[in-house]
Amino acid sequence: MTRIVQIVPFIGPGSGVAGVAWNLEQQFRALGASVERYTFDDARRGRPRPWPRSKLMRRLARGWRVVWFSTFGTARARRFLAERPDAVSICHNDVMAGDVYVNHGVILGSMRARGNPAWLMVRNPFHIFVHLRDRARYRGRTHRAVVVLSQQDVAELRDAYGRVRPRTVEIPNGVDLGRFRPPTHEERVEARSALGLGTDERVAVFIGHEFHRKGLRYAIEGLRYAPSVLLLIVGGSDDIIAEANASAQGLGVGDRVLFVGPRHDLAPFLAASDMFVLPSAYEANALVVLEALASGLPVVTTRVGYAPEIVVDGDNGYLVDRDPLAVGERLEELAGLEDDELAGFRRRARASVEGHSWRATAERYLALADELLAERTAASRPGAPGGTEAKAAP
Structure with missing residues (x-):
């Protein structure tokens, strides 16, 4: 042994x-x-x-x-x-x-x-x-x-x-493939209802406590180029949430940003979302990227850590520069997909981590x-x- x-x-x-x-x-x-x-x-x-x-x-x-x-x-x-x-x-x-x-x-x-x-x-x-x-x-x-x-x-x-x-x-x-998996229709409706969301919004989720390193400001600024997207933000502390919220309000996108603060169980927030965004400056191997893919979410992220080895442009997500325009355009592209096209992304996202x-x-x-x-x-x-x-x- x-x-x-x-x-x-x-x-x-x-x-x-x-x-x-x-x-x-x-x-x-x-x-x-x-x-x-x-x-x-x-x-x-x-x-x-x-x-x-x-x-x-x-x-x-x-x-x-x-x-x-x-x-x-x-x-x-x-x-x-x-x-x-x-x-x-x-x-x-x-x-x-x-x-x-x-x-x-x-x-x-x-x-x-x-x-x-x-x-x-x-x-x-x-x-x-x-x-x-x-x-x-x-x-x-x-x-x-x-x-x-x-x-x-x-x-x-x-x-x-x-x-x-x-x-x-x-x-x-x-990644825990049992805990993180594509939600059923009922689970998705329940997760959205708990957040006060309907069934029509296209939701991108950002998860991380270090907003500056993880690049939250690029995701928030990117909303100016993604008018169809609502940004759900999980994590942070009171002071940096207040700072990020002030930035969103100043950019005129505050009505499309939802802060829920730090949460231990991430699965419901991934279940409520259509895509995942992480414009991080540095990662070794972000667990949350694997968890998002396992949950069937296409990922929009930067070329850091393990992301270039798991994310394939146009297949299970997109690799982007740390730039609001690049981030926003890819989010809007995913938001504009027909339901069956987005479902294809979701299937490929899940398949890409089955061996992990x-x-x-x-x-x-x-x-x-x-x-x-x-x-x-x-x-x-x-x-x-x-x-x-x-x-x-x-």
């Missing part, structure tokens, strides 16, 4: 790194592997601290958590792993330990995509810490393999850190784990380079 330890700051159903690790954990167990987790709370040994209320203090607390888990958490994680010599460890963030490191993003790449990276790095010293930490990670011998989530990741890593010493293996994220189940993704991780175990066993044999006999030789 393969034994897996996942190292991740937090784990649980949903999006982001925590959701990736949680989905892998479920599938590893379903495939017969033994799975343990090592989280920030485990490193803290069950001593939680109250989360600060002010925005500034929350920001400082997040930075402190990254630094602590990367340093003290690393030392404790290494002791934890030393007690499990037969396990293959998969690290998802922060900790400088583990056989496999999953690259969920390159901090310098994200800063460059937003423009003025030097200022963005200096403005937040924690970004500098992460960049230097990961430079040591990728150029050193901390990990035996690095999992990248898209082909673009390899170029991003080399551009940011130069030589990457561990071997890289592309394993894209998966979390089960298939977990199988690829376990295959990599088996390779690493075989290499470890071979290296430990007497006479092998680095083996016990070689170490004893004068």
